[in-house]
Amino acid sequence: MQTAFIRVTVRPDHADRDARAMLDLVEPTLGEPGCIAYEFCHDLDDPGLLHCFEHWKTCQALDDHASTAHMRALLDEFGSADRTLGFAPHLSLS
Template sequence: MLTVIARIEARPEFAACLKQAMLALLAPTRAEPGCLAYELLESSDDPALIFFHERWADRDALEAHWQSAHLLAYRDATKGWIDRRELTVLRPVE
């Protein structure tokens, strides 16, 4: 199992539009094979700071998500709306 934390800093003037585009990702992503959890969160102090908290069954499921039509369309539609993006992929320590 993998956990992904995506930290996204929206350009303030695009924060509301970006959140709407991200909300549209929830249903199709949650329906993907291997998606165990997919949550959208925002900072309680900064509305332009947005996070995805994701859990995937394995690396193959995560990589398929990165190539999914809905994620590629989202990336194309939101170009220029994001100041900074950090992606951290974590695995359990056993």
């Protein structure tokens, strides 16, 4: 089993838009082979901080998730010039 906790800091003026982009990942991600859980939420204290919890059957399933079309689209969206992240996402694996 592989569990990932991801914190993404975004520009506060784009937090709602970026949160919607992350929410759009939930349904297709839950349909991926090996996905046990995929949850997303805003930080209650920091509007520019987004959290994601992922639980996968195998490390390979998590690796495969990173190369899906919906993940690539999200990364392209977050990487666009007008939405530069405050810093790189923080990823913790267990």
